[in-house]
Amino acid sequence: APAALLRVQRVLDHVGQAEAINPRDPELNLVRGFMEWGIASNVGFVSMDRAIQTLQTYAAPNYLSYRGLALAYRDRKQWPQALNAVDQALALAPNNPELLYLKAQILAASGNRSQAKQYFQQAIAKQNQLPRGIREEIQQFSRRIAPQG
Structure with missing residues (x-):
């Protein structure tokens, strides 16, 4: 854990240096938004509102x-907003298997298992585009919901 914290601190130092150069840089804000999301989801040191604001404002x-x-x-279990965001992402990258998988996750979690299965199948059909770990995760998740709906 101490080594990980040192790495995180180094990353944050570099992000701070990049922000000093251009706080509106889209890629920087994308990285920062994902970092804030990860920290808010897993540790809670950062507000999820902050991550959302970063991703909405300047990220690209x-x-x-x-x-x-x-x-x-x-x-946050805000299913309509989650579906709206993933649908906007899919409108821009309709063949992205990670986005198809994310939509399947959201649909399954919100109770729409039959529609979720369709998106799992679409993601699995494009599994060669994904790293092995994500392929296995998709298949496991798909099997978990299969008997229930």
Whole structure:
């Protein structure tokens, strides 16, 4: 844990240096928004509102900022907002299997298991585009909901 904290501190130092140069840089804000989401989701030192604000304000490319927003809303169990964000991401990157998987997760968590299965199947059909760990995760998640709906 101490080594991880040192690495996090170094990353935050570099982010601070980049912000001093251009606080509105879209890629910087994308990274910062995802970092804030991860910290808010896992540790709670940062407000999820802050992550959402960062991703909404200056982050780009848009399909990734919408993906981050969908993750944040998913973690808050704000299903309509999560679906809206993932749908906006999919409008920009309709063949992205991670986005299809994210939509399936949101649909399953919100109780729409039959529609979720369709998105899981679409994501699995494009699994060759994904790293092995994500492929396995999608398949496990898909199997978990299969008997229930």
